[in-house]
Each structure stands twice: as structure tokens, then as C-alpha cells.
Amino acid sequence: MNQLYVPLSRRGFIGAAGAFGGALALAACGGKSTPPGAAGGPSGSAAGGAYNGPNVTLSFWNGWTGADGDYAKKMVSEFNAATKNIKVNMNVFQWADLFQKMPAAVTSGNGPDISAMHGDDIPTQAAQRVIVPIDAIANNLKLSESDFAPAVWQGGIYQNKRYGIPVDVHCLGLFYNKDLFEKAGLDADKPPTNKDEYMNALDKLKSKGIQGSWVSPFQFTGGLMYQSLLWQFGAELFNEDVTKATWDSEGGIAALTFMTDLVKNGYSPKNVGQDADYVALKNGRNALNWQGIWQVNEVTKLSTAKIGLAALPKIGDKGGVWGNSHQFVLPRTQGNDANKVSAAAYFVSWFTQHGADWAKSGKVPAVKKLAESSEFTSIEGLKPFADEVPDVHFPPAVAGISDAMTAMYDAVNAAVLGKSDPASALHSAANKASQILAQNKKKYG
């Protein structure tokens, strides 16, 4: 990545430079087209505090295709009603489509003004100049690391620049079927918290003919369960400078072996299909499911089964929970309309401060203070997830990291479906991933 190679038009240059902080300052000057660098005054009023400029329309793209999209829509219309001079239009895509469409749209100058993405998407999109650094907004919002869990805060940073403003944390938790617990003579209010309790519960369930812990061979949520276990067994996905995959270490193998043993010992059926583990939990065939917080709203509304929610049990010695966070980002725009940047900053600030409302869609607010507020803790079912946040691990902030992670998900798939033993599946996947990391390093720098 060398900026010198970029053929920049004047407008493009203003866009790029403006995005590095000048834009916000410009906005303070009432949106006049001043050359970058000329403005240097305080811009606090423009960036997030309030927006006093002329009427603007912002487009906002995200991948919230589930119930969370409805919450976002509601919040956006609330925002539009409360803010007369900003109108936000929201578009929802499948995440995979978003990452195909947005880069092309940004390149052709038709990208959105605001977007949301996962923490681990940020480095790749930043390296490809789809999104721009927003340190100035973070500064003006007076956000600091102490407001967030450290991993969440670090998630928005790529190469020492901030690209993302964290809005939520979403992580795995233990979903369990209380009806099946009662049937097996287990205390439905005491979900297992460690390995002994977990195996004990499974044995009791098994004696009633219930396969208690279905193992999914797919990323959702088998691959996420694997990562949680890996951290619990003291292993790491990558070495410190992210040049080598290390999931084939002792702990990594132990984590996957725990999952394949669940299948081998009959606690899970073989060949579980996509989402079947979760559907079976709701149908009363599966008792324990390592599932994402985004399903909380669905299970609490369920009338056919009583589903309990708890923090993940500690199967290994340490706490370890897979998690990710949604972060607001600003895509690169060609026109660099200072008013728009300023309005976008205000929207991001407004949305982040309403994190407790957003949490109702099944999220933990990224801001610690909000996660501890009674407004949040009174939401049914979410408290256990907030308690887990200190144990949540995020993927490293390296461009193209998902290419390497795919190799790991493939290994989980191969081992859980009995195509390969855990150790050799993880070894070959780690070799492959290390090769990918080396190539990506060369490509993205």
C-alpha cells in the first residue's frame, strides 16, 4: 500500500485529505469549500455534538438482514424525526453482497455515506481504501479506550489509525432447552458452567435418550464454538505478529477433539446440517447449543419451548468466548461534501449513544457504561452475554484475515464430519493459512 501510486484528482485529493480529519474542521466553517489544511480550528460542534448545516440526505448501508434490521430501521426513523436537517436512508444487504457491492460502488463514486461492518472486516476494507480513517470523529466524540472493552476498542484500528466506531458486541452464549433439562431430572435454573457439569448433564440427558449437545460442522456455529474452546484450552489462532496460524497447537487440537468426541460418544448426532443444531434446540431434540446472541429475541418469544440463556461453560481452564463487534465506518466518497461528513458524524454519535436501544435487537452495547445501565440489564436474556464480554476474543486486525480463517473453518468441517482426524485436519489447515498470511502480507503490506 503506497499512497504515492494513487493517481489522485484534485477532488479526490481533497476527499482523501479531508477524510484524514480536515473534513471535520471544514464542516465547522459552514461547509465552504476550503482547501484542506487551511482549516485548523476546533471542530467539536460539528463532529457529533450537533449538526447545524444545511439539509443533507445520507445513505447508510449495512448487512442487518435479520430482526436487527427492523430495530435499525426504527432507530433511523426516530433519528430522522428528531433531526430536521438530516435525512438518513438505510439500505440492507446480505453481508456477503455488501462486501461485493460496496467496494465497486465506492470506486465508481456511488458508495454510501455511512456503513456498518464487523470489526474483522475493517482491516481488509481499509487496506483497499474502501473506508477512510475517522480518528477525528472519535476524538470529537471524546471516545477513549476506557469506555470500551479493550478488544472492542482495538477492533476498530488498522495500522494505528481508527476506521471504526464500535456500536455493539455480539458473542456466543449457552442456549439450553429447559424442558429437556427437566425431563432429564436436571435443575433448569442451573445450566452447566464447567466441563464436569457439562458432561454430567449430557450423561443424564443421554440416559433419557436425548443427544444433548449437537455439533455443527459449519462456521455458524460449529466454527465459532471451536474458537471459543481453543481460547479456553489456552491456545491462540495466530502467533503474535500474525505470520503463522497456531490453531494446530496442543490446545487447538484438544478443542476440536472435544467437539469430535461429542459426536463419537453419541452426545451429538453425526452429520448435522446447517442450523440444524439450533432448530433442534427449539424443537426439543437438542438440549445445549453454543449459539449467537442475535438469536436471543427469537428464543425468548418462543411459546413452544422454554429456552434458558447463560454464559458459555468453561470446558478448558480459561474463559474464552467468540465474539465480534459492529462498527460504524465512513466509506470513501469522491465529492467529499463536508456537510455530509459532519452529519454522518452526528448520526454515528447519536446511534452509539442510543446503544441500549440497539441492544434490544440482541446485542451488548459496545460502550461499557451503557452495558452496565439498568436500561440494558433489564432487557430479557442479555445479561449473561454482557458478563462474558471480558472473555471475548476478536480476530486480529490484519487485512485479508478471513482468507486464513476459512482454512480453519474447513478443518472444523472435515473433522466434525469424520473426514479427517482433528490433528491432521488442523495441521494441514494451519500450513495453508500460514501460506495465505504470507501472501496477504505481500499483497496488503
Add this chain to the structure above:
Amino acid sequence: MTTTSEATAVGRPPTKAAGRRVRRSGSLTPYLFLAPYGVLFIGFILLPAIYGIWISLHDYDYLLPHQPWVGLSNYTDLFKSGSRDGADFWRSIRATAIFTVFSVPLLVTIPLAIALLLNRKFPGRTFFRAIFFTPYVLGVAVVGVLFRFLLDPTIGMLNFYLSKVGFSGTTPWTTQVPWAWVGLVGMTVWWTLGFNAIIYLAGLQDISPELYEAAEVDGATAWDKFRNVTLPGLRPVMLFVLTLTLLASANMFGQSFLVTKGAPNNATRTAIYYISQVGLQQYRQGIAAAMSYILALILVLVSLLNFRLFREKDES
């Protein structure tokens, strides 16, 4: 589409007047008629195809400021053992080949049988024609989600009913081969047979009834009529159906993307599926383009073989 007009030519003698009414004075006339399609073809197929070759010679990511020239190494890497994509790519080609080999014969024969049935006169014929064609109007996303739950090994309807009638009911239709192939081929046949059946039906209706009458006068049995009148009459249509089905099967992507997610261990990840992962998720358009050209080359060879086979039959 030339094959369809040939199909009509088989049935009906060409009208004598055709062709004469066109004024021959304007030498540009044919080109002007061709121009609208020509513009689209050049703009959206030919130029991108050529540009694709250029892309395949670079380590290409359209979002990065510079695209390093790598010559032919995107191609040679695919033939090198131990390279990042070589083994995966050929495995995906193999998956595509397996799917094609099993789906094409079914998609050529079953629609023919259905077309023969639907070509007879019986009450409710139009209704049944519509019924067989209906699945084809569904998008792959709808069909994919539908079959994911029908075929699910543990919670699927198919296994549920199989277990009711004495089978084990644990067949892994979406998570283990060869079962996953049975599932994928089965759903594709159900989904697309209507299209081929309609084409066959059109072909059947173009076969002159006099030929059948003549055959009957000669004392031909139903089988004789099928072999000596129907099949030869349908030959151009069959070539069309076969070529189209081959290409469609070789482009299979949505079914395995939605129903199996490539499981187990990417055994059902097809070539297009893999190319899209490399090109659109990993942002490596250079090598993805190289893979596309190799796949295209294979398809050209198969299609040539296919045309050749039919021509030899014509000559014999």
C-alpha cells in the same frame, strides 16, 4: 439459437418466397440488422473477455492502487503442487465434473419422457404442462432454502418420512458424499426439467404427423416410431438441449452454496463456487480470471466434442 430454427426446418419445407422480398441493394442492411446485438455482444461479452485475459496476467485486485504484472504464473500456479489454489481448484473442477456427469443424462432423458407424455391428447394437459414448468420459475435462493430443510440429515422431512417407512432415516443428504450429490442432482432435476421438457415439446410438435401416418401404414410399432421418426426428428433439438444443459450444469453454483456449503470438507464445492470465493471474497481477481479461462477452455472442448458426436451420427 440457430439450432431451433433448424428444428423448424426439419418439420416444414422452407417457404419459397422467403428471402426474395429482402432488397439486396443495401449492402449494409445485414450489418445494420446485426448491429444492436453486435454492440451488446462486443460491449458486454467480447471486450470483457479480452480484458479478462489481461486481468489474469496480473496479481489483480481492482481496489488496490497497483496491480503487479505476474505473467503466466497465475496459470502455472494452478498446475503446481503445494500452491495456494492448485489442489482446491482441481478438486472443484472434479466436483463440477461429477455433478455434470450425473445431472446431464437425467436432464436430457427425463424431460424427453415427460414431453412425450405431455404431447399426447388427454384432459388437463395444459394444467400438467404448467405443473412441470412451475419449479423452473423459482429462483435458486428459494429452491435452495427449500431443499436445505427437506434434505437435512437430522431434521429434514425426507429422512423423517423415510424413517416412517422402515429406513434408518439418518442418510446425510447434505453433509456427506455420495449422498450430497444425490441430493444436489435430484433437486436440480426437479427444478430445471420443466425448461428442457418445454423445448422438447416444441420439437415434438414440429415433427410432421404425416411421417407417423406413413410409419403406421408400414406397420411400425410404437417403439419403431419413436426410434425412427421421433428421435431423428428431435436430433437438432437434442443437440441444443444437451449443449445448454451441459453448460448450465458446469456452471452450477447456487445449489451447493446454499444446500451443502461445500460440505463435507469442500467435496461439493464446484468450480464456479470456488472461483467466486477467490475472486469476490478474497479479492484475487487475477487468479480467479485464470481459473475461469481454464474452465471455459474445458467447456469449449466438451461442447466441440458434443457437436462432433452429433454430426457423426448425422453422417452415418
